Amino acid sequence: xxxDAEEACFEVGIKFGSLYHQFAGTPVSPRSAAxxxxxxxxxxxxxxxxxxxxxxxxxGELERALADSPAEYTELTGRFLxxxxxxxxxxxxxxxxxxxxxxxxxxxxxxxx
Amino acid sequence: xxxDAEEACFEVGIKFGSLYHQFAGTPVSPRSAAxxxxxxxxxxxxxxxxxxxxxxxxxGELERALADSPAEYTELTGRFLxxxxxxxxxxxxxxxxxxxxxxxxxxxxxxxx
Amino acid sequence: xxxDAEEACFEVGIKFGSLYHQFAGTPVSPRSAAxxxxxxxxxxxxxxxxxxxxxxxxxGELERALADSPAEYTELTGRFLxxxxxxxxxxxxxxxxxxxxxxxxxxxxxxxx
Amino acid sequence: xxxDAEEACFEVGIKFGSLYHQFAGTPVSPRSAAxxxxxxxxxxxxxxxxxxxxxxxxxGELERALADSPAEYTELTGRFLxxxxxxxxxxxxxxxxxxxxxxxxxxxxxxxx
Numbered sequence: 001x002x003x004d005a006e007e008a009c010f011e012v013g014i015k016f017g018s019l020y021h022q023f024a025g026t027p028v029s030p031r032s033a034a035x036x037x038x039x040x041x042x043x044x045x046x047x048x049x050x051x052x053x054x055x056x057x058x059x060g061e062l063e064r065a066l067a068d069s070p071a072e073y074t075e076l077t078g079r080f081l082x083x084x085x086x087x088x089x090x091x092x093x094x095x096x097x098x099x100x101x102x103x104x105x106x107x108x109x110x111x112x113x
Numbered sequence: 114x115x116x117d118a119e120e121a122c123f124e125v126g127i128k129f130g131s132l133y134h135q136f137a138g139t140p141v142s143p144r145s146a147a148x149x150x151x152x153x154x155x156x157x158x159x160x161x162x163x164x165x166x167x168x169x170x171x172x173g174e175l176e177r178a179l180a181d182s183p184a185e186y187t188e189l190t191g192r193f194l195x196x197x198x199x200x201x202x203x204x205x206x207x208x209x210x211x212x213x214x215x216x217x218x219x220x221x222x223x224x225x226x
Numbered sequence: 227x228x229x230d231a232e233e234a235c236f237e238v239g240i241k242f243g244s245l246y247h248q249f250a251g252t253p254v255s256p257r258s259a260a261x262x263x264x265x266x267x268x269x270x271x272x273x274x275x276x277x278x279x280x281x282x283x284x285x286g287e288l289e290r291a292l293a294d295s296p297a298e299y300t301e302l303t304g305r306f307l308x309x310x311x312x313x314x315x316x317x318x319x320x321x322x323x324x325x326x327x328x329x330x331x332x333x334x335x336x337x338x339x
Numbered sequence: 340x341x342x343d344a345e346e347a348c349f350e351v352g353i354k355f356g357s358l359y360h361q362f363a364g365t366p367v368s369p370r371s372a373a374x375x376x377x378x379x380x381x382x383x384x385x386x387x388x389x390x391x392x393x394x395x396x397x398x399g400e401l402e403r404a405l406a407d408s409p410a411e412y413t414e415l416t417g418r419f420l421x422x423x424x425x426x427x428x429x430x431x432x433x434x435x436x437x438x439x440x441x442x443x444x445x446x447x448x449x450x451x452x
Contacts, residue, residue: 002235002335002337002338003231005229005232006231006232006235006320006335006338007235007335009228009232009233009235009236009239010235010236010238010239010320010322010335011239012236012239013235013236013237013238013239013240013241013242013243014239014240014242014243014333015239015243016239016240016243017239017240017241017242017243017244017245017246017247018140018243018244018246018247019243020243020244020247020364021243021244021246021247021248021364022138022139022247024363024364024414025135025359025360025363025364025416026135026152026156027131027156027157027159027160028156028159029159031155031159032152032155032156032158032159035148035151035152035154035155035156036152036155036156038148038151038152039139039145039148039149039151039152039153040152041148042144042145042148042149043139043140043141043145043148043149044140045145046140046141046142046144046145046185046186047140047186069443070441070443071443072159073159073160075363075416077364077414077416094232094236096236102409104408104409104410107240109228109232109233109236111228112228112232115348115448115450115451116344118342118345119344119345119348119433119448119451120348120448122341122345122346122348122349122352123348123349123351123352123433123435123448124352125349125352126348126349126350126351126352126353126354126355126356127352127353127355127356127446128352128356129352129353129356130352130353130354130355130356130357130358130359130360131356131357131359131360132356133251133356133357133360134251134356134357134360134361135360137250137251138246138247138250138251138303182330183328183330184330188250188303190251190301190303207345207349209349215296217295217296217297220353222341222345222346222349224341225341225345244366248364248365251361252361252378252382253357253382253383253385253386254382254385255385257381257385258378258381258382258384258385261374261377261378261380261381261382262378262381262382264374264377264378265365265371265374265375265377265378265379266378267374268370268371268374268375269365269366269367269371269374269375270366271371272366272367272368272370272371272412273366273412298385299385299386
């Protein structure tokens with residue numbers, strides 16, 4: 001049998017995989033970043049045991065990418081995204097974050113308690 | 114060589130396929146429907162030649178589906194979605210719509226002119 | 227600090243959320259089910275710490291759904307999918323499964339050891 | 340009313356938008372490229388009016404991307420993908436292709452006849 005802490009970690013992992021693979025590839029520009037942030041947060045917060053989701057689309061990073069480009073938008077990837085998800089399972093809270101590290105988007109457990 | 118009207122139809126088709134397959138599967142509830150509508154509209158409007166996108170998540174239909182269910186959310190499918198996309202290509206406008214017909218979500222060209 | 231078991235549960239959760247939200251909505255028929263199974267398995271097995279993924283698209287269930295329908299395909303949802311994912315993290319193995327239960331696709335931890 | 344040629348162009352556009360936004364973001368490596376190609380082809384061929392789909396995941400380009408990276412896989416984007424889709428609508432055939440051009444993945448109508 002899994003412990004409540006393990007279940008909480010499983011659940012917060014599901015939310016992160018969902019968040020990333022549902023929305024990666026979405027056309028995004030500095031102008032549309034705010035509505036996408038809101039939609040990602042509210043959609044993932046629907047999932048079971050999910051207490052809160054906070055998403056930042058990195059508009060500065062978008063602007064840098066678009067400065068070198070003839071296009072006015074790009075596709076959402078981990079390079080443009082920071083997110084924090086909080087899950088509560090039977091009284092145990094698990095928090096995970098995604099952010100760039102050494103050029104790679106890394107998902108990591110922040111705390112379980 | 115394709116005509117401008119054919120190019121406009123190609124472009125509006127791309128927008129519809131993108132819209133549907135990017136967002137199908139997103140967790141959605143009556144509470145989160147409005148932010149998802151806005152994000153779909155603004156993300157697809159980023160795409161080339163796209164003049165306007167208008168999306169309605171059918172909250173009445175969501176409520177009916179959830180009334181029979183222990184869950185408080187479901188996943189976005191064509192059953193819960195109506196959308197209209199307008200594209201302009203070299204002066205030719207193509208309009209397409211998606212709506213349920215006989216129990217199936219149908220995408221169709223409305224006008225090309 | 228999270229334990230190795232908690233990290234393993236987080237990782238197997240990520241794989242499940244990824245698997246489901248990357249591929250939900252894919253057009254699928256009894257004829258194309260086998261290639262989709264293979265692609266889901268091999269793509270998710272690329273992810274870090276993932277030892278094995280086994281996916282079954284339920285062709286019997288697909289056939290039942292299509293029998294009532296004018297269409298020859300449908301979209302992949304949890305109703306048509308069973309999956310098992312195994313992750314190993316620093317010597318701890320976590321196994322999770324997704325299957326229908328009371329009409330709902332449920333993801334659950336099977337073992338952590 | 341749209342002509343058959345315009346409908347064919349609309350339909351081939353839908354297939355391209357579907358193909359791209361369903362599968363963009365999929366974890367992919369040189370080892371898993373072949374199963375992903377097959378699944379993309381067979382899933383999109385399910386869609387109405389679709390005669391054939393041929394997809395190439397550019398394993399050479401994948402290898403170049405991974406050579407600079409600690410990871411052994413990446414996510415599918417237009418950089419790693421070439422595709423051709425053929426649609427027939429009431430006797431009119433429309434062919435479209437996606438390939439990189441000047442560093443951008445471009446979808447274009449090849450022929451309508």
